[in-house]
Amino acid sequence: MSKSGFVPHVVPGGATELPRFASGRDVAIQMRPDQPVYCFRPQVLAADMDAFTSVFPGKTAYAVKTNGDPLVMRALAAQGMSVFDVASPPEFAAGRAVSPRSELLYMHPVKAQSDIRLALEQYGIRVMAVDHEDEVAKILRIVNALDLDPEEFTLFVRIASKGEAAYELSKKFGAAPAHAAELLQRIHNIGFRCGIAFHVGSQVEDAGTFERAIATAAEVRDAAKVPIVELDIGGGFPSVYGTDPRRPAPVMPPLPDLMASVLDSVRRHGFEGVPLVAEPGRVIVARAFSVIVRVMLKKGQRLYINDGIWSSLSDSWTGKLLLPVNHIPDPARRRRSGDPGKMMPFRIYGATCDSVDVLSRPFYLPETVDTGDWIEVGHIGAYSLALRTRFNGFYPDTFVEVAEPFVAPEFIPHASEPHPRAVHDPGPRSDTRGEDVIAPPAEH
Numbered sequence: 001m002s003k004s005g006f007v008p009h010v011v012p013g014g015a016t017e018l019p020r021f022a023s024g025r026d027v028a029i030q031m032r033p034d035q036p037v038y039c040f041r042p043q044v045l046a047a048d049m050d051a052f053t054s055v056f057p058g059k060t061a062y063a064v065k066t067n068g069d070p071l072v073m074r075a076l077a078a079q080g081m082s083v084f085d086v087a088s089p090p091e092f093a094a095g096r097a098v099s100p101r102s103e104l105l106y107m108h109p110v111k112a113q114s115d116i117r118l119a120l121e122q123y124g125i126r127v128m129a130v131d132h133e134d135e136v137a138k139i140l141r142i143v144n145a146l147d148l149d150p151e152e153f154t155l156f157v158r159i160a161s162k163g164e165a166a167y168e169l170s171k172k173f174g175a176a177p178a179h180a181a182e183l184l185q186r187i188h189n190i191g192f193r194c195g196i197a198f199h200v201g202s203q204v205e206d207a208g209t210f211e212r213a214i215a216t217a218a219e220v221r222d223a224a225k226v227p228i229v230e231l232d233i234g235g236g237f238p239s240v241y242g243t244d245p246r247r248p249a250p251v252m253p254p255l256p257d258l259m260a261s262v263l264d265s266v267r268r269h270g271f272e273g274v275p276l277v278a279e280p281g282r283v284i285v286a287r288a289f290s291v292i293v294r295v296m297l298k299k300g301q302r303l304y305i306n307d308g309i310w311s312s313l314s315d316s317w318t319g320k321l322l323l324p325v326n327h328i329p330d331p332a333r334r335r336r337s338g339d340p341g342k343m344m345p346f347r348i349y350g351a352t353c354d355s356v357d358v359l360s361r362p363f364y365l366p367e368t369v370d371t372g373d374w375i376e377v378g379h380i381g382a383y384s385l386a387l388r389t390r391f392n393g394f395y396p397d398t399f400v401e402v403a404e405p406f407v408a409p410e411f412i413p414h415a416s417e418p419h420p421r422a423v424h425d426p427g428p429r430s431d432t433r434g435e436d437v438i439a440p441p442a443e444h
């Protein structure tokens with residue numbers, strides 16, 4: 001049992017039943033938790049997986065990095081997921097633990113030699129990504145050392161693609177078109193099967209990003225003039241977050257429309273008939289978790305909560321995502337000030353003593369929110385559990401299962417309300433991760 005008296009988080013291979021509740025509100029009122037509590041919604045996960053696979057006609061490989069928790073992996077496998085996009089030996093093991101015959105696509109473009117050997121020898125992995133000739137040489141050495149036939153392998157050349165996404169990844173990985181064409185020829189001449197892959201970044205904010213990436217893939221294919229056995233369109237499909245009325249909202253079509261336009265680009269650029277692969281993460285798992293956090297202290301329009309960027313909320317910080325939230329007032333608090341119908345942006349300070357532990361986007365909550373209340377933060381299933389740290393001794397790890405989907409109230413912001421920063425802080429300073437983070441010297 002955990003400190004809270006509830007079943008601790010499941011461990012790989014363990015079969016722990018989670019306590020069940022109807023809603024996030026019930027969790028807060030019944031448990032009165034002082035530590036964050038993750039609310040897992042397996043029905044939402046299953047529905048969102050089906051929503052993706054029903055509109056994507058190719059092979060769907062769940063991106064394990066997004067949330068490789070055994071709870072998620074087991075639920076996905078039970079729903080029929082049997083292909084995983086993996087990047088490391090623990091991710092190989094996570095895929096095989098829930099689905100012993102699952103196909104593992106090793107799509108990290110820069111891999112350790114010992115990991116490649118393990119992948120080929122122990123896990124039978126035959127699909128990998130590369131974006132440089134030295135990576136091809138590394139793989140070839142191990143293929144030869146193990147006396148394997150290159151024809152068994154598909155190597156995807158990851159191309160650089162630039163676009164609008166909350167996370168832009170093209171600066172780190174991907175070969176420019178001419179280089180990618182050369183790599184394909186090299187791979188083909190060795191005897192490997194050739195694929196083209198791109199990853200447009202996470203939480204794509206512009207539907208044209210996929211079109212541009214597919215156009216680049218076609219350019220590379222035409223220059224390389226080698227048979228392309230598969231096209232991998234990566235991840236990046238957006239989930240649903242809040243919109244801040246003070247900022248322009250990205251307008252994204254719903255998933256079926258976005259997918260229809262991606263498939264249209266695939267056809268127009270001559271990839272019709274080429275088998276497709278996708279590596280979605282966020283769009284499948286984001287809505288499956290919320291976290292119940294507690295307000296430790298209210299100072300005007302600042303709320304200090306028991307979670308933050310070093311625990312479950314770094315994704316919202318880095319990606320500048322406005323998270324949907326529900327206020328759960330503590331019934332034990334008798335007196336409150338303010339108007340419960342007036343929604344206001346509150347600046348959110350995290351649990352650690354680190355001065356950068358401040359969310360880059362506010363929570364919109366009723367003016368009456370106060371110390372001791374709970375907030376259910378929705379849609380945190382992607383890049384949250386996996387990014388928790390033990391920094392400052394804080395590590396949320398209590399899980400429950402919740403039946404009802406998370407629904408945030410439509411907020412009606414008061415246009416006259418100033419941003420909390422304008423009230424309390426000297427002004428924003430740019431930070432490498434969170435845009436609006438004030439960055440005085442860290443107070444670790």
Ligand SMILES: Cc1ncc(COP(=O)(O)O)c(C=O)c1O
Nearest residue numbers: 063202203235236279280281282
């Ligand atoms: C290579 C690759 N594939 C797939 C994904 C999953 O992306 P998303 O969660 O945006 O769908 C990522 C995430 O960064 C990635 O790097």
